[in-house]
Amino acid sequence: MALTNCVTLLTDYGLEDGFVAACHGVISRISPSTRIVDITHLVPPGDVRRGAAILAQTVPYLPEGVHVAVVDPGVGTARRAVAVAAGDRVFVGPDNGLLSWALPDSGTRAFELTNSKLWLEPLSATFHGRDMFSPVAAHLAAGLDIAAVGTEFDAADLVMLPRPTRRVQEGTADGEVLTCDRFGNVQLSVTADDLHRIGAVTGTSLTVTLGRRTLTVPFGETFASAPPGELMAYVDSVGCLALAVNSGNAAQRLGLPPGAHVRVSVTSPSMH
Template structure:
């Protein structure tokens, strides 16, 4: 690798991650890999996912934020970009834990928070860093991939374009989370491949709730993992991202509840307790 120090990355190896809604049926992902390979052949690329639902910026933001803390320090490219070719900006963000590259539509900011917060930001306007001809509809290939490759090789963030005020970056609306009166109501943040329903509520809100609950009016168990509920029944737990989630032991909670991202789900206490568990018993922390 050559070039100067990476803003926010230090001396880490040249890792690049890709998160998009491009799918796998076309050549879009391969084209991005090809651009990176031509400019930075030694860079190692991790494909986080290319199956974000088309134009679902919130889902892409959630996947990115929940994944980047576990990736090598490097440059993280995310492209879920329904505004491609419009006045929306292309940006690169420096954080204490790495760099983020993508559209200024709210996609990157939750991930930036998990990496320690935005320390500086630039708009991607330097034509020497972009493809010779930039398509109006494929900025992943022509803008974000070449910028990421140059950053991975050590080019300074300031070379990509002028600084922008982080306070002016586009942010997604805050999801709905309400708690009190023996329960909580929260917006569905994501639904994963298994049909598990992740709510926007932080996991700590479950601590005071009893062992028997109702989710959207249906009986559920407050558990620590899927097997804490009988087969086919709902379990409310804290997921691997630290959020309240609803699952079905052996099934798909999203189908049972008929909900998707953006819907509101209520979790309330019920007096009904399973045999052998005292009324009001709480689920304690997992053992070390």
Template sequence: MSTPGRRRPRWGPSCRRRSEKRWHWSRTSWSIAIVDVAVITLTTDFGTRDTYVAEMKAAILSITRDVHVVDITHEVAPHDILEGALALEAAAPRFPAATIHVAVVDPGVGTARRGLAIASRDQVFVGPDNGLFTPFLGDPRWRAFELTAPEFRGALVSRTFHGRDIFAPAAAHLARGLEPARLGPPVTDPVRLTWPQVRVAGGRIGGAVVHIDRFGNLVTSIHADAIATLGASIAVRVAGRTLPLVRTYGELGRGNPGALVGSSNRLEIAVNAGSAAKALRAGRGTPVVVSRSSPVARRAPRRS
């Protein structure tokens, strides 16, 4: 059942906002009503010390309260567009169809760079046109629209805070059922980042570290499907070390480094109960090579 006067978004063939029960208070009693609840996520480099994230949420809730606002992360390194794109790539596919993802890693705020809404994979991505949404432009059905319609912005637009005054209001209106095409004219040339490449040749796969997570794990550009082409016996070379490919952190002795396929389906370099970044003195851009090895070399020795 839909709330009267509300339209379901139609961004793709399977988009449905989920309904949920909510308690409503009248003057004499509580009652249950079924309402459509949209999901909006936020990904930024704002951190949580300042009020920026709360102001974006306030802008959304001032337009619609029938929404779940989910924080993906606000700890993207300042101005690091690639890190923001990788965070979205990892998290966005986990959300249901019709989710609206607002991302703000925007060193070009206030310049001529465009604001966009991109409909892709039955979801919508809202934010600056600076490459943040590169992972979702592989969908052949993507459509993009520039955010130019003034009626779907805040009453006053700051030159330095488009997240609050342009992107958050646009997302809130989309959550109310607005078609993305009403936000502005179509865009056929959104900015794309130079995406981390993987080279496959002669039984070897070459890639690089693209992200270091909170635990010091080195997340690489190499996906599991590429590794599978090499067979069962694999060795990984990084920072002058040859490491075994294991299935879990626990297969490594405490303090020992190794490689495994992480939850994002990418090859990761890890140290059991430690930081691979510190132990190997490696960082983003460090080369990683995966190759066939003898079965004996697969398991790292355990420390007693």
């Protein structure tokens, strides 16, 4: 397996401290020619689900190579540190579900990081991103065979987050809140294909049921499809239905937590 000499980084480390720079430095010292791409370091602290969603939705647009993801509230505990080969990509990080949505359904090989010769010494109990994941990723990007990182185990034993729910039946699309971005747009697991199956087309309205609330919102192509301050629905850049407020924040207005159930249907003319 030949990898592109590129390492990507996704963490919840923030930008106020030197954590990200330390990871960059470790990779560059081991493999100076490796290109480093920062996905984000602003995942909310410890929010594995948010990190998993960002990783899965971003990876298709990244160079093939080594993808390091570290949102690791269990750092230093018995949770496994892993490298997972998936075609021309390798994912490196904690085995806590963070990697799961980015992995294909089959064809992966999983390895526990047990070869301590690849780590920095002394190994910090609380900074595996710097001392374990970054050096392993650098060696892999530089050409190390993945079998050298440690012990292979059955990829079916990887910790997996539940897949986001979605179902289409009788003219309705059921799903859940996937995530909210920094603009306050609320991304749902309902896809553009689901909308097509229930007959939704842009320029009409959708009836959106959120718990005990039922809203009628315009379904448009851009944020300007609704007047400023008004709620609207659109298909976002990764093909998911999302709720937004033109020049506002839908997440704050709706108060929907990740995983909240949502039901969508086409608004009948009598409901306008």
